[in-house]
Amino acid sequence: MKRNHLFLSSIIAFMLTSCFQDYPTPEHVKQYITVNAAIHAMQTRAFNTVWEKNDAIGIYMKKSNDKWSGAIQANNVKYITDGTSIFRVADTKKAINFPIDGSNASFVAYYPYKAALSDMKYPVDITDQSNLPDIDLLYSDNAEAVNSEQLNINLAFVHQLTKVILNIIPEDPLHDLSGLSAKITGVGTKATFSLDNGQLSSPTSTGNISFNVSADGRTAEAILLPMTSMKNKELIISIASNTFAFPLDKAINITSFEKSTQYTYNITLTKEALSVSQAIISDWIAAPSENIVIGKISTPETTGGTIDNPFTIKEALANQGKTDVWIKGFIVGYYSGSSYKSFVNNANSVTKASNIALAATPHETDSSRTFPVQLTTSTKATTAVKERLNLQVHPENLGKEIRIRGNLEPYFSTIGLKRTDMAIINGDTIPRK
Known part of the structure; x- marks a missing residue:
């Protein structure tokens, strides 16, 4: 996948057909599995609407009537693409076969692939935002009760985390914003995602997250854990000796970060304040917008806060x-x-x-x-x-x-x-x- 801050879309359709090994099997299941991946509405991959070479997904399979616990028949099998819509098993010895007795099968899959997973638990760690596709967790669990007579299996992938974009515009269009930094404080940084039931745990660690900022300082992006409360969380932007901060719980319409949702803030930097002229929540999922103003943090004068020189x-x-x-x-x-x-x-x-x-x-x-x-x-x-x-x-x-x-x-x-x-x-x- 290109490493230029591009993400996968909210919905990715996969078509699976079956693949079996050369030992005798019932005729009605004797079919080979291949994987076709079609990328639809790739809003976050604006510069490329196809898979990149070596993109990889992990796939699990079980009999439909069984529970995942103790009944996994295909365990975290890696499928990769050469850059086309075709995904192939990375190791032919691990190619996924439908149950040999002809039972219906159910599948779950995820992106990006991790080799070492225990008990279908996917570790989520967003502390490093340098390569956003590596932390943009996608999950599919819609393929249930599939049998070998169905050559096509559609896996619909959905974003499990939150995306935040800052579009930063200087009041003077010629002003250089290179060197700008942005961070969000007091948010969850680590959690665990259960692939068997599609649930994300509460954060197991909290801290500050630095945005992935473009070289010109005009765009910043981050993948965050969903959160239901903005209390004690701030958006902080720094450029040269100036720092701007906005308490996120002061937002009127945006009171939480939901999964699968993209939040875009259009921010204007002025000499006195950071003005967010528009806050848009869009694809992945659309939601209300909001106007906010972020005040500049100035170094207080040592004489400030007195009866004769009170703070503004x-x-x-x-x-x-x-x-x-x-x-x-x-x-x-x-x-x-x-x-x-x-x-x-x-x-x-x-x-x-x-x-x-x-x-x-x-x-x-x-x-x-x-x-x-x-x-x-x-x-x-x-x-x-x-x-x-x-x-x-x-x-x-x-x-x-x-x-x-x-x-x-x-x-x-x-x-x-x-x-x-x-x-x-x-x-x-x-x-x-």
Whole structure:
């Protein structure tokens, strides 16, 4: 297979015919097995729609009425192609034969081939993204109750992992992006796939995955394990001394990575921020799209976060872990639930007095651009701040700019300010000294 970041398609049809050895067999099963592989809708092999020389698949066979456990009659037999649609057994001594008693047979197959498999367990390891076809797991289990009178056996292969593509465009089209790097943090890196039932295990290892980036820095691709939650996972892009980050759980429509699904983010790099103008989920499987903005992580000034030089919202996002720091922003609403996505951008019938939402502008309506601030009653100081700032008691605070002190910690599925014990609003310092 070409090593230029091309993948196999979601569906690959294989036609198997039978192959037997030269000892006497019943006449109704005395037929040779060959393998024809036709590649259909090869979206991920855009530069070549045929198999490459030495592409290999592994095939298992059992009697249809038996279970896989202890009843395997063809065990991980390797079939390869010379670059045409014909696949041949790699070792003629291991050619697959239908059951000699004429029983129906069932098949499972997978790509890419691995020689050493135990108990039909396929080890999945995506830590190395340098050769994407080597980790793009495909699986077929649709050929059941097949008999030797059927010369053609169609094996439909389906992607078992997730594909993510980043299309990166500089605001200045002449800007050089070579040397750009991209990674996704906190994701599964290893798992086990059961070939007998087609199930992928939960991750057995987690970490960061670096994308396979093109030489010009304008395209990045990765094969990932499916995931149901984006919590504590970030997309990070670095170019020269600039770093951009986006918490994946801030996405509105894309809340998970499903198997067999391709996610494409069209990203524009500007001087101040990384703007994802469009997020498309497509072939392999189509799904909703979404617009997001990824903020630039700047090196904070040593004097930032003080009462006289408070962090902006953007600076606060880049300084998680800082304690007793000041930030500034406009009160734009509050959160009715437990996530920033529950943002309410008004002060009508406020249901919660335990938090407020800040933003860089006084009329922000996009929840992904808001910054949650906790209001508590844990101490006298925090109680005074809560009583003066919460919108349930003071709806007139909506749209006002404040300065407030606290700790930058994970909050409402993003970064927020917690343990707030001092604030300034309308020139008044709370609590009053």
